[in-house]
Structures are given as structure tokens and as C-alpha cells.
Amino acid sequence: MPVKKSARNSLERRLRAVEDRLEILDLIASHPPATDSALRSRAASFWRDDGVVDMGEGPKSYKAMMAILDSPGFEDAQAQGICHFSGLPQIELDGDKAVATSYIQILAADPKGEPFSLSAHGTSKGFRVLRLSANRWELERTRQGWRIKSRTWRGMDSKAARTLLRGTIERRKAKRKAA
């Protein structure tokens, strides 16, 4: 039985919101494989052309961060087993804009680790968490899909990380007040 037009409009809106949310999950999930394999063109495809990153020293073009992927240092990092490990992002949708808040670990093999064994899994020197950060991704819907407008990165051992995390609550409060 065909759905009535008014019901279809509401379904369309809800479906669109679900699709947006999944597309954003996808965007956040695809960032680590592109970075860890140093695929600059793929990593760049997530960004708006004027996208900025702020690693704590003020905003700069995302292209500056991309250059790291081409550096000989990054090749060494790959040989050390560099891995960006992403937690489940919290996503706030607001029309054609969105904010995702996520935790990211940067891991690498531990060259100095004392070997330890796990039954049925052999012996390992282990991997270490070298960086642990809170991230705020400001996203925008473009014709090609959701793209990153800015990414703010703060180490979890800083006060600034807590401010970043509190933002999820503050935006929610502000939204409730406005409604």
C-alpha cells in the first residue's frame, strides 16, 4: 500500500538523518586506514579545500598535516607499526553541519618492552599508547558528501581536552534552551 505524501515527507527526513549519521561514522572510521597507509590522496578527500587543523598551536591548513604523510619520518613510523585507533564518535547533527567528538589513540610497537606471553597467543614485546587525544571534527555537507571543515586535537593530559569534551554537553544545553 502506498504511503501517504505527508507521512513520506516525515519518513524522508528521518531516513536522511540516519543516512547522515552513518555517513559521518564512515568518514571518521575511514580516516585511520588512510593515514596509517599514508594514502595522501585518500586522506585529503575527507577535507574541504579550506579545512583547518588545530593541534594546540592555532589553526592551520589541513594540507600542512598531510605533508607529514609524505615525510621520511612517517615511513619510519609505519615500520614501527603506527596505528590510529578510534573510539566510537559522538555525533551531533544540525542540518548541513555536524560536530563529531571522538577519542583517538596513537599506538606503536614497543621496542623496549619486556616480552610477555599470553596463552595460545605467543610472546610479544607489546604495543604502547604514545598519544591519547580528544578530537572535535566540525563537518559540513557538501555536494560530494560530508567533509571536514576543521579538526581540533587535544592531548588527554591537558585541560584543553576537558574543555573540548565538555563542549558536547554545552552544545546540548544550548540547543535545549533554544528549542
Place this chain on the structure above:
Amino acid sequence: MTEGEAADRGLEARLRAIEDRLEILNLIAGHPPGADSASGEYAASQWIDGGEFDRGPGLNGAASHAETIANLAAPAFQAAIAQGITHFAGLPYIEIDGDHAVVTSYLQVLMPDPHGEAVELSAHGTSTGFRIHRLSANRWDLVRAPEGWRIARRVLRSMDGAEARAILRGVAERRLAAKQS
């Protein structure tokens, strides 16, 4: 077909794509609880019969899905559980193509640190910590079976080897191929 029916069909296809994605997220999320509780039954229900398991020459463990299920019941795996083995999954990246899907994900295998020095975290007590025993890139090839999405093949490689990068690069290469075709 009326315009309304055509729109409904479009909605149906989009809803199906969403349901597929959420079911696959759930399948991947279900792997750690199944493994860490050594549930052979759970592990069996996630795979097609004859599923392939490729962990390469570098890592100990099962070489096929059937072997994995047998291993879960073995005393050695029970000993790993006693040691506190924990599979910790990262956010998976999912590519769906009709009745097939490829999932790329990172996985940590953690355990309590047997050599750890005690560290205190205020209001959380003292801990000798956990260590990451394994860190791997995983490629899961899935198929839509009559009962739902199932694993046909899983390839995993340690992140400190070149083959892990090949798994990760696969994401971009498939995307590029899809764009060109």
C-alpha cells in the same frame, strides 16, 4: 507503477542499506564478546560453513574457522581467559556491494601487565596496568546469507608488518576502482 510506489521503493532500498550497515556493525561488535567468553557457539553462528581464516605466518593461532572454534574450547584458550584476554575493537570501516561487504578494522588484544609497576589513579585505586599484546589490521569479507550477514573470510596482520599496510591500502584502492567503473 505510480509516483508514490516508486518513491516507496526508493525508501525501501535506502532502509535496506541502513539495516545492512547496522547489522554488519553489530556482527563486528559481536566478535570480542564471543571470543573473550570462548563461546564456540557464538563464533560458529557468525561464519559461513568453511569460512577462511588467514592470520599469516607471523601469529600463532587457528588457520581456519573450524580450527578457531576448536581452539576456543581448548585448555590453552581457557588459560588465556584466566589471564584476562580482551579483544578491543576499533570503529570498523564498512563497504557494502550488494550481497557482499568488506569491513576493515583495527583490533587490540589486551591482557593485565604481568610486569607492571603499580600506578594509582585518584578515585580509581591502584593498577599494574594492561598491555597490548597484539595490534592488528583486519579485513573481513562478508556475504549476505539467508540468516543474515556472515563472515566468509577474515585476514589479519600485525600492525608492525608491511602486510597490515596492504590491508589498509585496500580501502582506498577499492574506492578508486569503484569510482573508475
